[in-house]
Amino acid sequence: MTGFIIRRLIQSGGVILTMTVVVFLGVYAIGNPVDILIPDDATAAERDLAIQSLGLDKPLLTQYTTFLSNLLRGDLGTSFVYNIPSIDLILLRLPATLELAFCALFIAIVIGLPLGLLCGLRPGSRLDKTVMGASIIGFSIPNFWQGLMLIMLFSVMLGWLPSTGRGELGTVFGIETSLATWDGLRHLLLPAINLSLYKLSLMIRLTRSGVREVMYLDYVRFARAKGLSEVRIVMVHIMKVVLVPIITVVGMEFGSLIAFATVTETIFAWPGMGKLIIDSIMRLDRPVIAGYLVVIVLLFVLINLLVDIAYSLLDPRIRLGGEPNDR
């Protein structure tokens, strides 16, 4: 187990290093770093000063090592718009995004698991057909348009829920969150639903196909033959096996939720880092773009690492050199 974790850590390090090269090349080699790191309205004297302090007059390899050492100190330049270090700015917005993503994931699991289970146990039933049809719509509906329609329906026409912002924040264990106040919850509901619907469809399909695969296996038949109650067979024997792939998928999908949060946050004006990155791209606030890239890569590498470790704990075959099956 330790060997496996060490091997995965080295791999993660490799991915991070590769990404720093990609980000570096994107910022320094393809674009003109003077354009990217210095505001367009800087005076000539400011430009020269910045070029010197950033070391842009040095050879490329030296620049890369400077970039790396700055990165290690968490210094990726200062936002042109907010005038604070870009990494600080992103980390300031990170909690709002995480809150949204966690809530969306929660909705997807709490509704998706039971529905998928019911459909899997009764394939071909009316419930199964309806839910499966709905899940294809859930896969197909463009996320941003779905958000607009939610706003149109629940905010504009019915006037039940607010459509923008995070609302009033409360503090729980020193963390500011929308979950702590009624107003915050009302603000959170629409964006969280919008972000969750795609994952909900995925969760239903995964659970359903998992249940269908396992349901006719010998060990389940044996449990039936032993005369165990149906509830126990489903909740203990079937779910235990079905949950293994689902846990890893949930991990992977959490990363994708953070990525898709950019869209949802933009539509609902949710002040997370996804809205920040879109705004920054529009305003050409390039240090923030570079900072976002680095933060998101670290986040993904961390998520993938945790997922792999969780998977190897649940399914010993992975540790022993096999590969997880392609989905």
Add this chain to the structure above:
Amino acid sequence: MIDDIIQEQPWRRAWRHYRQSRFAVIALIVCSIIILAAVFAPWLAPQNPYDLNVIDFFDSKLPPGSSAPTGFIFWLGTDGQGRDMLSAMLYGLRISLFVGVLSGLIAILIGMALGLVAAYVGGWIDALIMRVVDFMLGFPTILVALMLLAILGQGVDKVIFALILVQWAYFARAVRSAALVERQKEYVEAAQSLGLSQPRIMFGHIMPNCLAPVIVLGTMQVASAISTEATLSFLGLGLPITEPSLGLLISNGYSNMLSGRYWISLYPGLLLLLTVFSINVVGDRLRDVLNPRLSR
């Protein structure tokens, strides 16, 4: 009877299986109509929405069913510039499909070539290609495309480039795993002992037998590419205003929606949904039909 089954062409057998689902047949028909509508948009559209001589700014933001002083009826209303929504949607569909299908096809070609080479040549080339594939698949499509366009800037060519870059790895992985199975079969050994060249064995013999997963994946990927392009355009990072895809039309209607002018965002979105949905249903059915391992 047995002779009939043996002699039946694979495509005909697939179609016989496919049409057993009425829902999927309807989806296929809808899909075909959408493609035809996109191809023939300039002839079908009631007006050319980008001909400034035809558009009258005084007709802007009219609700569905209203008519212009000239007697022209806007069945789906008009947008902020006074364009007929139905016409704008047909033109937008054309652009959306063009970007989605073209990027999908190029990604298939690249992914298939790399997947075949990885499976057939093996060794460090295989390891290298698959490392890159794993790396690409480690990040969500929308995020990679977003970042690419943030660096590259707007433009049809750039959007297509970004979409190819985020899609090829899926095909490479699928083709590699199919080709690994095919490589072990006797017909490949026979071709090798006949002394055929490696490219000929790879592309002439192994490739045709790896097409089933590519077709299924390709259908799904085109749907996802159309959706991704719309998202990027909505966010203002995709196609420029001169190439208004469905995503851009929806984006234009966004500001009007809050004041109750729902139609500018609603109808292009419905068309987008119908397009992606019908392609997905067809793809879903194709997976059942072309993959005997999964069909039950």
